[in-house]
Amino acid sequence: MGCLGNLLWFVFGGFTSGLSWCAAGVLWCITIVGIPIGKQCFKLAGLSFFPFGKEIVYGGGAASLVMNIFWIILSGIPLALEHLATGVILCVTIVGIPFGRQHFKLAKLALMPFGAAVI
Template identity: 55%
Template sequence: MRFIGNVIWFVFGGLLSAIAWWITGLLWCITVVGIPVGIQCFKLSSISLNPFGKEIENEGGTVSFLLNVLWLLISGWELALGNAIIGCLFCITIVGIPFGKQFFKIAKVALMPFGAKVVRKHYL
């Protein structure tokens, strides 16, 4: 079921969300100081490509908090707002609710990505 959900997700918005993460990562990588932020964007684009079966674990600290504040002011709110709006649009129909929930998960990560780790969940 995860595979089918991820294929449908890829077609109906996952690719666009991943492209937004990649563009943001490329813009951050322009400067030497922004390279760690850009690399984190590239890592988190994987959850935008196939979010079903993956969860986010937060392992933040002081440095992660400071980077999250900088991220939120510069580019985090745009990604979070875009994913939240698309999530609301998907939640209009009953069929779209699982996809809307995944967009909300990505919007949450877009607000505070540092200290976040993508973990694959294994269901028996």
């Protein structure tokens, strides 16, 4: 079921969602200081392309807290708003509720990506 969900997800919105994470990663990698943040964006783009069957575990320390603060200010809010808006639109229909829940999971991740591990 996860494979079918990922396929439908990719075709009906996952591709654009993953591209937004890739765009954020490219913008962060332009600067040398932002390369670690850009690398994290590319990892999360893979999750955004195919989120079904994967779970996110949050943790981390002081370094991830500092990185999350920079991230929220510069890139996290637009990505989170994109996922929230898409999730609300998808939850209007019964068929779209599983896809909307995935967008809500990604919206939380868009606000705090550092210290998060994908299982």
